[in-house]
Structures are given as structure tokens and as C-alpha cells.
Amino acid sequence: SAKSRGRSEIAYYEKGLTTGVTERMMLEGELRKALERNELELYFQPKIELVHQIIVGSEALLRWNHPQLGLLTPDRFITLAEETGLIIEIGDWVFRRACEVAVEWNRDEQKLHTVAINLSPRQFVGKDLVSTVCEILEQTGCSPRWIEVEITESLLLDDQPSTRRALNKLSELGIRIAIDDFGTGYSALNYLTRFPIHILKIDRSFIERITTDRNCEKLVKAIINLARSLRMTLVAEGVETKAQALFLENLGCHQVQGYLYARPGPKSEIEGSLLNLASWTLGRDYRDEGDG
Ligand code: C2E
Numbered sequence: 373s374a375k376s377r378g379r380s381e382i383a384y385y386e387k388g389l390t391t392g393v394t395e396r397m398m399l400e401g402e403l404r405k406a407l408e409r410n411e412l413e414l415y416f417q418p419k420i421e422l423v424h425q426i427i428v429g430s431e432a433l434l435r436w437n438h439p440q441l442g443l444l445t446p447d448r449f450i451t452l453a454e455e456t457g458l459i460i461e462i463g464d465w466v467f468r469r470a471c472e473v474a475v476e477w478n479r480d481e482q483k484l485h486t487v488a489i490n491l492s493p494r495q496f497v498g499k500d501l502v503s504t505v506c507e508i509l510e511q512t513g514c515s516p517r518w519i520e521v522e523i524t525e526s527l528l529l530d531d532q533p534s535t536r537r538a539l540n541k542l543s544e545l546g547i548r549i550a551i552d553d554f555g556t557g558y559s560a561l562n563y564l565t566r567f568p569i570h571i572l573k574i575d576r577s578f579i580e581r582i583t584t585d586r587n588c589e590k591l592v593k594a595i596i597n598l599a600r601s602l603r604m605t606l607v608a609e610g611v612e613t614k615a616q617a618l619f620l621e622n623l624g625c626h627q628v629q630g631y632l633y634a635r636p637g638p639k640s641e642i643e644g645s646l647l648n649l650a651s652w653t654l655g656r657d658y659r660d661e662g663d664g
């Protein structure tokens with residue numbers, strides 16, 4: 373159970389093995405085998421449209437069911453995966469699994485449920501990301517319309533021609549592109565006009581302070597207005613209180629994600645809550661609203 377997994381993780385912490393090279397070396401070897409051993413799992417966190425209070429999609433969030441340490445979140449192993457290059461293989465697995473789930477969750481043609489996939493900058497280097505994506509879409513029968521990819525500002529600031537080509541191709545396929553953790557990188561806002569960006573996800577650190585810090589409120593308001601005028605969909609991450617949700621709705625934010633609505637959970641758990649809510653919907657394109 374999650375509880376006993378949690379306890380074994382605490383026991384491990386207490387042994388003091390989490391700092392330094394010991395854990396790192398151990399995890400590196402084990403991460404290599406995690407894929408074969410089927411220890412990786414995707415959790416999903418619903419995304420809610422504020423105006424209609426309906427679920428419009430989910431973000432896929434990677435988990436590692438470590439045999440001794442229990443359930444590990446990405447902060448424990450993504451950097452390691454990036455440094456060792458394992459992120460390529462893991463990223464392919466994530467993409468395939470997310471597409472399989474997107475196929476299941478879009479069986480009803482009247483409804484659209486997008487699945488968002490986080491991509492590491494490393495996945496844009498070397499091996500051809502776009503051909504892998506095309507292959508996975510074809511093999512799983514997944515429509516590009518059902519998929520969003522989340523990238524970070526750092527990838528765009530690097531401004532490699534190959535990155536730009538890849539993003540253009542993904543966008544041409546019909547995959548929507550989101551900037552994750554928006555506002556936390558170095559802001560060179562001109563990249564917003566040079567890359568095909570459809571969605572901005574305002575970082576949780578802004579949302580945390582939105583109801584208590586007037587400057588933060590103004591900043592979020594400015595981000596929302598900027599993105600709306602560029603015809604992007606706005607998502608706020610880390611919404612934990614009703615007050616934050618109300619604030620965001622009044623500021624014109626389109627969608628929210630956060631513990632207030634749902635924590636990330638295994639596929640079966642999310643399916644349960646989706647069925648209860650019975651709120652799947654036709655997708656909306658905010659570009660049609662036209663206030664920009
Ligand atoms: P992210 O993409 O910004 O995902 C949001 C993180 O915030 C998730 O952490 C989620 O569990 C957490 N979160 C959601 N709502 C709330 C809330 O209301 N309050 C708080 N305090 N936290 C909330 P998680 O799952 O630990 O993932 C951390 C990061 O790891 C992700 O940040 C993403 O950058 C990365 N990641 C996750 N899955 C993958 C993956 O498949 N591939 C790659 N390359 N990176 C991934």
C-alpha cells in the first residue's frame with residue numbers, strides 16, 4: 373500500500389543514505405533496470421476548466437515504484453535520468469504509455485480529454501524526437517489532438533534550430549505545446565512569438581501568493597492578459613484553495629490544476645473520480661473567444 377511504501381521510504385531516510393553518492397550510485401543502477409522490471413508508472417492529475425467546472429484533460433506525472441524505497445516522485449530521479457541519458461528511454465516509455473491512456477480516455481468521440489506529457493530538454497538533443505513521436509502515435513492509434521507536450525522555458529532560451537524544427541513539426545501534427553512553470557526561468561519573452569506555443573502554465577510559486585501579495589496578483593494578471601492577447605490557453609498550477617481559484621477565475625485564467633481539485637493518482641483512481649464527476653467535455657479553443 374501507499375502507506376507502507378511511505379514508511380519504508382522514511383526508514384530509508386533515517387538511515388541517512390539519501391545524501392551523497394551512495395543513494396545516487398545505487399539509484400543509477402536500479403533506474404537502468406526499472407523499465408525492464410516494470411517499476412515505472414504514470415500518475416494523472418486532472419485539469420479543470422474554471423468557467424464550466426469540468427475536467428478537460430490530465431497531466432501525466434511519472435512515478436517509480438521502487439522495490440525498497442517505495443513510491444518515488446520525479447525530484448528523486450529525473451535529474452539522474454537526464455545526467456545518465458536514461459531519460460531518452462524513459463521519455464519514450466512515458467510517451468507511449470500516455471498515448472495508450474489517451475486512446476482509452478478518448479473512446480467517446482463526442483468528448484475530448486487531453487493528456488499532457490512532460491518533456492525533458494534532453495529529449496530534443498540527438499535522437500529524432502519527432503520520428504519517435506510519430507511512430508508511437510501510429511502504433512498506439514493515438515490522435516495528436518489528444519496530446520499536449522509540456523516544455524520548460526530553458527529549452528526555448530537555448531534557441532537551437534533543431535529544437536525549433538521539432539516544435540514546429542509537433543505543432544503541425546496537431547500536438548499542442550505548453551510552457552511549464554512559466555515565469556520561473558529567465559524571461560526573454562520574445563520566445564513566445566518565435567515558437568509555436570499554445571498553452572502557458574503559470575508556476576505554482578505565483579499561485580501560492582496570489583491572494584496575499586498584491587504585487588504577485590498584479591504580475592499574474594499581467595501574465596494572463598499577455599497570454600490571452602497572444603491567444604494562448606492559460607493554466608494555473610498548484611491551486612490549493614477556493615480563494616485562489618476564485619481569484620484566478622476573476623483574472624480570466626482558463627484552466628486550473630491542483631490539490632483543491634485532485635492530487636495526481638494512478639490511472640484507475642483517476643478514472644473513478646472522472647466517472648463520478650461525469651464531466652468529460654468537448655474541447656474548447658480559447659482562440660475563438662478573441663479578446664486579443
Ligand atoms: P510539473 O510538470 O510542474 O508538475 C507539477 C508538480 O506539482 C507535480 O509534482 C504535481 O504533483 C505537483 N502539484 C500539483 N498540484 C499541486 C498543488 O496543488 N500543490 C502542490 N504543492 N503541488 C502540486 P511531481 O509529480 O512530483 O512532478 C515534479 C516534476 O517532475 C514535474 O513538474 C515535471 O517537471 C517533472 N516530471 C514529472 N513527470 C515527468 C516525466 O514523465 N518526464 C519528465 N521529463 N519530467 C517529469
Ligand code: MG
Nearest residue numbers: 431490522552
Ligand atoms: Mg508539467
Ligand code: MG
Nearest residue numbers: 552553573609
Ligand atoms: Mg509545472
Ligand code: MG
Nearest residue numbers: 553575576609
Ligand atoms: Mg511547477
